[in-house]
Amino acid sequence: MKRCLISLLMLVAGVATAAEFDYGLRAQRIAGDVYAFIGKTEDFTPANGGNIVNTGFIVAPGGVIVIDSGPSRRYGEQMRQAIAAVSERAPVLVINTHLHPDHFLGNQAFAGVPLAALPATIEGIASQGNAFAENLFRLTGDWMKGTEVRVPQRALAAGTAEIAGRRLRLIALDGHTGADLAIYDVASGVLFAGDLAFFQRAPTTPHADVGRWLAALDQLAAITREAGFTALVPGHGPVTRDAAPLRQTRAWLTWLEGALRRSAGDGLDMNETLDRPLPSEFAALPVAANEYRRSVGHLFPAIEQEVLGAGR
Amino acid sequence: MKFPMTIAAIALAALMPAAEAAALQDSGDPLASARWADMQRTVLAGAPILFDPRVKVVAPVTAENPLQVPVTVDATGLGKVVEVIVFADFNPIVEVLRFYPDAAPAYLGFRLKLQQSTPVRAAVRTADGLWHVGGTWVNTVGGGCSAPTAGSASKDWQSRLNLVSGRQWSAGAQAGRVRLRIEHPMDTGLVAGIPAFHLETIEFHDAAGQRLMRLQTAEPVSENPVFTLQRGAVSGPVEASGRDNNGNTFSARIAP
Numbered sequence: 339m340k341r342c343l344i345s346l347l348m349l350v351a352g353v354a355t356a357a358e359f360d361y362g363l364r365a366q367r368i369a370g371d372v373y374a375f376i377g378k379t380e381d382f383t384p385a386n387g388g389n390i391v392n393t394g395f396i397v398a399p400g401g402v403i404v405i406d407s408g409p410s411r412r413y414g415e416q417m418r419q420a421i422a423a424v425s426e427r428a429p430v431l432v433i434n435t436h437l438h439p440d441h442f443l444g445n446q447a448f449a450g451v452p453l454a455a456l457p458a459t460i461e462g463i464a465s466q467g468n469a470f471a472e473n474l475f476r477l478t479g480d481w482m483k484g485t486e487v488r489v490p491q492r493a494l495a496a497g498t499a500e501i502a503g504r505r506l507r508l509i510a511l512d513g514h515t516g517a518d519l520a521i522y523d524v525a526s527g528v529l530f531a532g533d534l535a536f537f538q539r540a541p542t543t544p545h546a547d548v549g550r551w552l553a554a555l556d557q558l559a560a561i562t563r564e565a566g567f568t569a570l571v572p573g574h575g576p577v578t579r580d581a582a583p584l585r586q587t588r589a590w591l592t593w594l595e596g597a598l599r600r601s602a603g604d605g606l607d608m609n610e611t612l613d614r615p616l617p618s619e620f621a622a623l624p625v626a627a628n629e630y631r632r633s634v635g636h637l638f639p640a641i642e643q644e645v646l647g648a649g650r
Numbered sequence: 651m652k653f654p655m656t657i658a659a660i661a662l663a664a665l666m667p668a669a670e671a672a673a674l675q676d677s678g679d680p681l682a683s684a685r686w687a688d689m690q691r692t693v694l695a696g697a698p699i700l701f702d703p704r705v706k707v708v709a710p711v712t713a714e715n716p717l718q719v720p721v722t723v724d725a726t727g728l729g730k731v732v733e734v735i736v737f738a739d740f741n742p743i744v745e746v747l748r749f750y751p752d753a754a755p756a757y758l759g760f761r762l763k764l765q766q767s768t769p770v771r772a773a774v775r776t777a778d779g780l781w782h783v784g785g786t787w788v789n790t791v792g793g794g795c796s797a798p799t800a801g802s803a804s805k806d807w808q809s810r811l812n813l814v815s816g817r818q819w820s821a822g823a824q825a826g827r828v829r830l831r832i833e834h835p836m837d838t839g840l841v842a843g844i845p846a847f848h849l850e851t852i853e854f855h856d857a858a859g860q861r862l863m864r865l866q867t868a869e870p871v872s873e874n875p876v877f878t879l880q881r882g883a884v885s886g887p888v889e890a891s892g893r894d895n896n897g898n899t900f901s902a903r904i905a906p
């Protein structure tokens with residue numbers, strides 16, 4: 339039976355990686371003192387251990403500023419080692435861009451280092467963090483062993499801040515989730531867009547508000563037009579020197595919202611909407627079919643409700 | 651595995667296209683569920699059945715959200731249908747709903763809650779008394795039935811209880827389709843401290859009072875249920891009315 343086959347494959351994959359649980363993290367230099375770890379453009383699997391996310395760090399005069407901590411305690415530990423291979427300075431702050439588990443479950447490896455996030459992100463991690471961690475355990479298996487939620491305590495406010503001797507523009511947005519922090523490093527011109535930007539990988543939408551997300555993309559696009567801008571680090575997918583991830587994320591979201599609205603307007607139900615083919619422009623994107631399927635589940639009920647009317 | 655067929659099955663097979671006839675079987679669950687024997691005994695009271703490919707049950711292979719798993723049952727290939735029972739072998743509450751098509755065809759779309767991976771099946775009773783069974787496996791990552799609904803958690807659900815929104819499609823590919831949404835928490839009673847609270851009966855009539863279809867809905871139907879049906883030869887407004895297990899009623903007119 340198919341289900342048994344899937345469990346067996348998961349078991350085999352688990353055994354193959356269990357020997358080391360090595361994420362193979364290597365810091366990619368983006369500009370000057372700014373680095374990123376680029377994850378795979380895949381779904382969570384026992385083979386990739388959840389390394390499907392981009393994290394980063396800035397070597398500031400007063401120490402290392404860490405941006406997102408990855409999907410597990412092991413990832414956080416290996417990230418910390420990989421940072422140490424680049425700089426002798428100690429981590430002084432870990433920032434979680436939003437409440438999705440692949441962005442904060444490595445926090446545990448930074449014991450003693452202050453953890454910071456937007457207030458709504460802190461609230462979300464506190465209330466839903468354990469459920470997210472459990473889900474990731476189911477999807478990736480033993481890579482997650484020993485992982486526990488560490489809730490950020492320091493609330494960040496929007497605006498330009500001096501952190502460890504570095505000027506960072508903290509841009510509080512929303513749309514991918516209820517609170518999405520983008521970080522612009524003024525000295526290097528590197529924009530950490532968090533999951534507001536996906537590139538060469540279909541966006542995820544479990545907590546999305548598409549309208550708000552598109553508005554957030556406008557704000558990020560304005561930064562990429564500033565004279566000092568040099569690079570954009572999306573939450574998932576390769577780093578670019580231009581605004582391509584913003585354009586691609588916008589194109590996907592605009593199409594997705596329009597397609598679901600047309601489908602509901604035509605009287606189709608959720609199963610029929612799931613069956614709709616993806617336009618070739620988007621079908622070629624990694625995990626496009628899976629993300630479309632998930633997005634129908636996340637977004638279709640509200641759109642359908644609008645089409646059916648307010649209720650009486 | 652091949653099993654000998656009963657006389658009824660052989661007679662039926664003679665009337666069907668070869669490919670479908672080959673898939674008819676009256677024993678040996680095509681979904682290979684360990685609970686099938688229990689299902690036949692408890693849900694269908696041990697009545698003789700026929701696994702029949704003309705009973706189409708459409709649902710995603712993997713349900714991302716176990717609280718809102720879309721299911722479409724289409725038994726219009728069977729001729730006159732008396733009763734349809736939808737159930738899920740491994741759900742803590744097995745029976746999802748029953749529907750009784752009158753003037754409307756034997757077709758219904760809805761969403762349900764699943765606790766774990768399970769077959770979702772429809773048993774369809776035709777006028778001759780025989781049960782035709784179809785189904786499909788749905789894999790989940792679990793947790794649908796024992797999670798509290800969003801409705802009970804929000805403040806204003808009581809003032810919106812049983813509000814109906816709906817629409818008919820009269821032109822285009824979906825001409826003849828009726829869709830409606832009813833606001834209701836559909837609490838299963840499996841969450842500590844929250845008693846079962848769910849819609850029990852829903853009926854659809856045309857303007858002349860002719861009944862299109864009757865539904866009996868149980869706890870596993872999703873919160874704020876959305877139903878899709880075909881109005882058949884009927885035209886004009888469709889009247890939807892119903893009641894939950896606490897006696898709250900509703901009645902709404904869905905204009906064409």
Ligand SMILES: [Zn+2]
Nearest residue numbers: 436438514533
């Ligand atoms: Zn995210």
